[in-house]
Amino acid sequence: MEGSQRDAVTVAGIDCGTNSIRLKIARVDADGTHDIVPRMLRVIRLGQDVDKTHRFADEALERADAAVREFADVLAEHPVDGIRFVATSATRDAENREVFESSMERLLGVRPEVIPGSEEAALSFLGATCVAPRHDLAAPYLVVDLGGGSTELVLGGDGVSAPDTQVQAAFSMNIGSVRMTERHLRSDPPTTEEIREAATDIDEHIDEAFQQVPAGKTRTIIGVSGTVTTMTALALGLKEYNHQAVDGVRIPFFQAFDVDNQFLNMTRAERSEYKTIHPGRIDVVGGGALVWNRVLARVSEAAAQDHDEPLDSFVASEHGLLDGIVLDYGRRLLSE
Template identity: 30%
Template sequence: MNIETKAPIIGAIDVGTNSFHLIVATVDSRGMLHTILREKEVVRLGASGGDIKFLTPDAIKRGVETLKRFVDIARSKNAEIRAVATSAVREATNRQEFIDLVKKETGIDIEVISGIEEGRLIYLGALHSLPIINQKALITDIGGGSTETIIGYKGDILYVHSEKLGAIRLTVRFGLDDEVNESKINECRQYIRGVWAPIFYKINQIGYDVLVGTAGTILNIGVMTLLQNEKPVPDVLNGTLLARKDVLKTIKRILNAKTLKERKLLQGLDPQRADIIVGGALIFEFILENINIDKLYISTYGLREGIVYDTLEKKKEIETLQHLNRLRESTIYSIANQYGVNLKHSLHVRDIALKIFDATSNIHKLGTREREWLEAAAILHDVGYHISVDQHHKHSYYIISHCIMPGFTTDEAEIIANIARYHRKSHPKNKHENFQRLSEEKREIVKKLAGILRIAEGIDRRQIQAVRDVEVVQKNSNVIIRLIPAENTSYPDVELWGAERRKLLFEEVTGTKVTFTIGM
């Protein structure tokens, strides 16, 4: 059976702080993941310092070279590529330099995700690797820059937290790469406790039935634990059950090895991880000493497998429903309800905007991804009223860009916020800091989508749905929008005026002429 032809092939790239990972895979009709290939490269993208605020030129070079190789491999399998960046990139002040260079060299867009979104994708991956859907599962992923803790039950996330505790971060902060002593170890332990004690108090209050560990640090310590207890290491580590006391013994052995040379001699330790294992082991130690469970399962599925499932789920729902998928829709409506958005108005604006988008697709040449962004921005464009009527478009930008938005990447939230920001008043300008931060390609997208949103907003100027529907006809460079008045309403002169006032941005960015007519 040639599984590569049975379903879309996804090339998921995890741009991590320590390592980059590629998985090329597909999912069958039963939800089973079929892996075509895996690749890993230790890049140390976030090795610049304890706070990982800057990507060094050497790290950027290593990262780009690795991504060029990964992209070539994925394309050789005709895979749709999705690359997701975590702690190192999302915290770096020069992240745009890295993202732009990757785009230039490979043609792919790097999605920068929040720690919360990272946790969601990790849970999605683990959920497909172990029979835990009917259990309250505490899942933890120790990365190079951050550690995610998630509690999930029946596919829903009950709690998710991302903390800036990672193997590389602690190694740099406390000098744990080579020689270590009790003073360094205890100082690091105290730091972890100070940061994490309140979090684990909450985790234990929520409760859980099973502990699942994933990602490099935990998998490597799991292998060491099996070897320490003279147990065979299976070809597939997924589903391996370990006793907490045995893992803590392994961690003790790691901490007793006081130099890098000694640690490299430890049975089962990956030599490429030897210089950062102390920091990772101390994080793992705190987790195990602060949970109310005696065993843990190993999951070899995590973020990158979660990316595969998430990408395919989004594709299926977008193709079937032609609008936001369930999680993203839930996120948008949750924000709208939280900030008291007038949904009757915003949904009407959304419907008009999407009709204009669909009818002018051969002009703006945007796709389903951008259509989703327009839909989200249309629903949330007035969210800034929660702060003040004056300058509410700017407040909308602030709220959207600072919200936790499960299902959306950090970059997507920024684009949606910018589209909402420009639904009224000034056109996008390069001197605007929020607009300046976007890449040139994304600025163009924002201008096109904001141009559509401005027209749709103008058509419901009084927010009374005086125009019940629109018909859009595109002829060459002319776009004719017919406003269909609602029954028992007066002539929609205000709406016509509002639309006329707001058409200029769309005309400028698309090189078209927009004309409005009124008819029944």
């Protein structure tokens, strides 16, 4: 109402990462977010060869344009109070990102914000921890957002010295499913030496991250992103992907390690037999699984040194960066 604070706003969030681009349109009110249309995901592989060339490939830009044209059509049917378009790892690294940003602005009327890893981590934490109250999870939480080009580790409060929802430490590592596949896992299936080199690379990044994030304090690991949810679905033995079955489920480490290693060592043709895996992830999901394996193992080792209770499982969340973008943006509009 004019002259008084609004009770709700309708907003759109767009999250463009290294491998995929996603759209969420939702109403935001005091109770959180309420989806208006099912979220859309398109695998565009924007980060194709960016690790090597530091530039967006022409065909990757064409895929991005095609996806955003679809988003524009949906937005035309569902008017919103505002759009926030966030771009992450690949765009941070691309020398010709101006071409991408200008094209997105022309198609949508809003320019992508290339956010730093620290903000990406905070928004991922905000989105991911919404599963905590429903599943009675123990804090502190470590949210792991495993993308195509980067992986964020975000540790939240303990509910005593700091609220559960407050970020205490965060670090963005330049490792992800696409980056590790292109950098190391070039054979099909990858060789033992390629896997060893990739694992060494991953561990070096984790060493750096652990200097900033006290991972040993973790009581619950919450994993988000396409790699984590895909591997979770495979660990559950799902024949097709099911969002409801994956969201909030707890998976023991031994089960995760078995499935991750199995699919890491498969050929791409063998992975393509599984409908659970999105076709756009078939060639890189093994690289993502290796990153996920190493993060789980290293956090478990750190936790064993800090407290007596073993950390032997993780919780998968369908909510992450995109949800954080929408919730944060909606709250800011409401406060204005």
